[in-house]
Structures are given as C-alpha cells and as structure tokens.
Amino acid sequence: MGVLRKSLCAMALSLFAASAGNAATLLEPTLHVKPQGLEVGSGRVALTLDACGGKTDTRILSALVDNRIPATIFVTGIWLKRNAEAVEIMRAHPDLFELENHGGRHIPAVDTPQKIYGIRSAGSPDAVQAEVESGAAALAGAGGPAPKWFRGATAEYSPSAIAMIRRLGFKIAGFSVNGDGGSLLGAKETARRIAAAKDGDVIIAHINQPTHAAGEGVVQGLLALKQKGMTFVRLDDAEGIGNDGTTD
Numbered sequence: 001m002g003v004l005r006k007s008l009c010a011m012a013l014s015l016f017a018a019s020a021g022n023a024a025t026l027l028e029p030t031l032h033v034k035p036q037g038l039e040v041g042s043g044r045v046a047l048t049l050d051a052c053g054g055k056t057d058t059r060i061l062s063a064l065v066d067n068r069i070p071a072t073i074f075v076t077g078i079w080l081k082r083n084a085e086a087v088e089i090m091r092a093h094p095d096l097f098e099l100e101n102h103g104g105r106h107i108p109a110v111d112t113p114q115k116i117y118g119i120r121s122a123g124s125p126d127a128v129q130a131e132v133e134s135g136a137a138a139l140a141g142a143g144g145p146a147p148k149w150f151r152g153a154t155a156e157y158s159p160s161a162i163a164m165i166r167r168l169g170f171k172i173a174g175f176s177v178n179g180d181g182g183s184l185l186g187a188k189e190t191a192r193r194i195a196a197a198k199d200g201d202v203i204i205a206h207i208n209q210p211t212h213a214a215g216e217g218v219v220q221g222l223l224a225l226k227q228k229g230m231t232f233v234r235l236d237d238a239e240g241i242g243n244d245g246t247t248d
C-alpha cells in the first residue's frame with residue numbers, strides 16, 4: 001500500500017513537472033502595425049476586440065459606429081450564434097468592422113494538455129486544428145469574407161500550434177497593448193492604458209462583457225485617442241508585423 005502510494009505520488013509529481021515544462025514554452029506573441037511615423041502624439045493604431053462568448057457590449061459597439069472608429073473583431077462560433085443582432089450591425093458597416101477568427105469554441109490553441117488562466121487547452125494538434133477550422137467555418141456560415149487572421153483563446157500558443165495555424169493559412173494576431181486585462185480592469189485603468197497607445201500599437205480589449213466596468217474605459221480611451229488625432233486601422237488594412245513566426 002505504502003509503495004503504491006509512493007509510486008502514485010511520484011507519478012503525480014512527474015505529471016506536474018511535465019505540465020510545468022510545457023507551460024514554460026507557451027508564447028504570447030506581439031503584433032504591431034507599420035507606424036505612420038509623423039509627429040509625436042499622432043500616428044495609427046489597430047484596435048482589436050475579442051468576442052469570446054457571452055453577449056455584446058453595446059456601449060463599445062455604439063461608440064465605434066457613432067465615432068466611425070474601425071476595429072477588427074475576433075469572434076468565436078459560440079459568440080456568433082448568440083449575437084445575431086450585433087453581427088448584423090457589424091455587417092451593415094463593412095467600412096468599420098472586420099470580423100476575424102477567435103476559434104470555434106474558445107479553446108486555447110495549445111497542443112499539449114494544460115490549463116491557461118483556468119481554461120483547458122485544446123491538448124492535441126488535432127484539437128487545435130478543429131478549433132481553428134470550426135471558427136473559420138462559423139464565420140463563413142454567418143456570411144461575409146473568409147477570415148485571414150486567427151487569435152486563440154487566452155492569446156497564448158505552443159510554438160508547434162503557431163506553425164500549424166500558419167500552415168492552415170492564417171496569420172496570428174498578437175497585440176502590443178493589453179487594454180482591459182481580459183476585461184477585468186476598472187474603467188479608469190482601462191482608459192489610461194488605451195489612451196497611452198502609440199503609433200504602430202495593436203490594442204486588445206473585449207466587446208463581450210457588457211456588465212464589466214472595463215467596457216466604459218474602452219470607450220473613454222478610444223475617444224481620447226481619437227481626440228489626439230490618432231488614426232485607427234484594421235488588421236487587413238495594415239502591414240501587421242508579429243514575432244514568434246506569427247505573420248512572416
């Protein structure tokens with residue numbers, strides 16, 4: 001009995017070590033757009049908003065439409081199914097909204113079994129492929145152009161998953177400004193982070209948490225950037241340059 005318990009403990013320890021080892025190899029790639037390179041304070045930034053699941057933050061959606069701020073929206077299959085009204089608004093403004101692939105079921109594109117921010121990874125190459133392809137299929141089913149960019153849930157990847165996603169034909173959308181801390185930051189801090197974006201930055205925030213204070217900060221930060229004379233570009237309209245082999 002004692003021996004069995006010991007060997008189980010050893011097994012658990014080695015599993016823990018294996019998963020810790022894998023966790024260390026995860027990448028959170030960055031992405032920048034080509035800077036406009038004019039005077040200080042102005043320039044261009046790309047706003048990317050994730051729609052992971054849940055609902056639509058209409059504070060943000062309305063502000064984008066009212067102020068004519070273009071954005072790249074990363075949507076999952078789950079979100080698309082539940083937010084037909086928001087999708088319709090986005091489709092009605094093709095000059096403002098570019099819809100891209102955030103996966104079919106919001107499962108991290110990591111091909112080894114582990115948890116990232118408490119979310120279970122896809123866990124195998126096949127499961128990563130299924131997540132990417134089901135996300136693209138959901139977008140195709142909702143009409144509109146085929147997605148060219150992919151961002152996995154949690155925006156973290158194993159290097160081999162990055163290579164596979166590239167082979168599937170997608171560029172991978174990292175970011176350079178974490179605007180809302182996974183939608184968990186307060187309004188003030190979110191606004192401060194977004195308003196501080198510089199020429200060439202790619203901002204990430206969320207458009208699927210209408211009850212979070214962060215959404216209010218997203219709007220304030222964007223309006224501050226617009227006021228400063230910053231131009232907004234979508235990923236398709238800019239040369240996005242990422243590291244870790246995500247765009248080249």
Ligand SMILES: [Zn+2]
Pocket residue numbers: 050051052102106152153154
């Ligand atoms: Zn997400």
